[in-house]
Amino acid sequence: MNAENVRQVLAVQRLEFRKRFLGKRAIPVYLLTLIPLALFGGRAVAVLLFKIHDFSLAQDRVIYAAIYRTLILRFVLYFGCVAIFVPLFRGDILDRSLHYYFLAPVKRSTLTLAKYFSGLAASLILFNAVTLATWMFLYLAGGANVLFDQLGSFHGLSELAGYLLVTSLACVGYGAVFLAAGVLLKNPIVPALAILGWEAINALLPPVLKKVSVIHYLESLLPVSIPPSSGIQILADPASPWVAIPGILALAAVLVTIAVKRVRRLEVLYGVE
C-alpha cells in the first residue's frame, strides 16, 4: 500500500466517520448508548444522593455482570452494530450515493476494508466509552473512594479490561456479521432479528451448535461469573480465551472476505434496490 492508497483509505474513513457520528443514522445508536448510561448514571445518583440502595461491592458487581450480559452485550451492542455496520453499503445504496465511492480509483477490496474499519473505529469508540462509563458509574455508587480503589487495583483493572475486551470483540464480530448482511441482503433487518433469536437461545443449544455463534465466545470471556441462582442462563461449556479470541477474529475475517467478494461484483442498481 503506497502513500496514495493510504490517503484514499483516510478519505473513505473521513466520509464514513462524518456519517457514523453526525449523520441521521447515528441517532438510533446514540439513543441505544443512552439506555445503559441513564440506567447506571441514574443509579449512581440515586444511591449517592438519595441513599435508596445500599451499595454492596460483591452484589453490585454481579448485578453489573448480569446487566452487561443482557442489556449492553445482547441489546445495545448488538443493535448498535446493526445500526453502524449495515448502512456501510446498504445506507449508501438507499441514499443513492454509493456510486461516488465506485467512481473513485479505489480497489473494491480496499473500499470494503476501509468502510469496515471506519465502522469498527466508530463502534469501538462509542461502545467502549459506554462500557467504561457504566463500569465507573457502578463503583461510583459506592463513593469516589470505591471507584478509585477499583481503578488502582489489579483486580479492578483486569475486570474493566475484561469488559472492554468483550466489547471490542463484539464490535469486531457483530460488525463483520452486519457488514456482510448489508452487502449480501437487500433487507438485513429480518436476518438481524433471526441472528438475535439464535444468539438468545444459544444457552439452550447442544454444545456443537453453541459454537456457531458470536455470543458463545463473548460470554466465555466475561470477567465476572453470574451465580446459577440469578435465573439468567449460564454458560455451561465456556470456550477458553485461546479459542474464543481467535475464533471471533477468524469468524470476522471470513465474513469480511465474503463481503469483499460480493462488493467486487456489486453493481449500482438503485432503481431495483
Added chain:
Amino acid sequence: MIVFDNISKFYGEVLGVNRITLSIGPGITSLVGPNGSGKTTLMNLVTGLLLPTRGRLSVLGIAPDRPELLMKKVGYCTQYDSFPPGLTGYEFVQATLALHGLTAADARTKAGQAIAKVGLQEAAGRRVAGYSKGMRQRIRLAQAIAHDPEVVVLDEPLNGLDPMARAETIALFQALAKEGRYVLLSSHILHEVDLLSDRVVLVHHGYVVAEGDIPGVRDEIHERPAQVLLRCDRPSLVASRIFELDSAVEIKIHEDGKGLLVHTRDAEKFYLLVNRLVLEHGLDLEAVSPADEDVQAVYRYLIEGEGPSS
C-alpha cells in the same frame, strides 16, 4: 478508444442493451435515444457501475472491473441527483478528489479549479442540499472533471441548466474535446446534440441503430429520400427540370415563390442539376442546404419511424 465488443446487459430477464459492438474515439460522442433505450446502461458499463452480462469492454485498454486504474482516467457525471450528506459543494469536490488519493493541498487546488470551470465559485461554500437543480448538476460536473480525466462521461449533463449555464457548459465540453479528450454524453435535446457532437450513436430498445457523424448516418438511411431546401429566383424552372431526374420524389414550392423543398433519392444528382441551371440559365441562387441532415431528422427516421416531414 472506448471499445464495446458484443456487449449485452440484462437486468434479470429485462434487456438493458444487446450485442453492442462499437468503438468510440476522442471528441464529442452523443448517445441519443428515448428514455429506457439503454443510454445510461451504456454509460454505467463504461464506468464499471454495471458489469456486462456478455461481451468485453475496454476503456483506453483498461477493463471496467479495474476501478483503481480506470477511474484515474475516467470522470462520470451521473444522473443520480444525490450526494454524501452534510457537505458543501467545495467539500464534495474536495472529498471526491481525496478519494483519488490527492494530497489535501492538491485536492483544494483542483477542487477550486473545477468549481471555477463550472462557474459555481459563489455557491461553493454552501451546503449542496440547498442547491437548485442546475447548481447540483454543475457541482456533479465539477466532480467529474476535477481530476483531469481523459474520458468524460456525462449523462444528460445539460438537464436543469439555464440558457447561460448551458452555453458555458457546451463551451466547456468543446474545450475538453479540443484538448483531445473523449467526451461521451447523452442528451434528449437534439438541437444541442447537433451543435455539440462530432458523432452520434442512436440507441433504441437496447440496440445501436446507427452511429457515425450526422451526415454520414443520414446518408445511410436509403429508404428516406434526402430533403434539400433551395432558395432562388425561379423555383418553377428548377421544379420543371428536376423531374428529368429519375431520383426526384416530391417537390414543394414555397408559398412566397422564392424557394422549394425537394425530396430526392440522389442528392448529388440534384446538386449537379442546380449547378447546370446556374451556368446555363443564370439562376440566382440564394441558398442550398440539406433540410434533414441533422440529428432530429435522423432520430425521427430511425427511432420514431416517421416519414419525411412535410
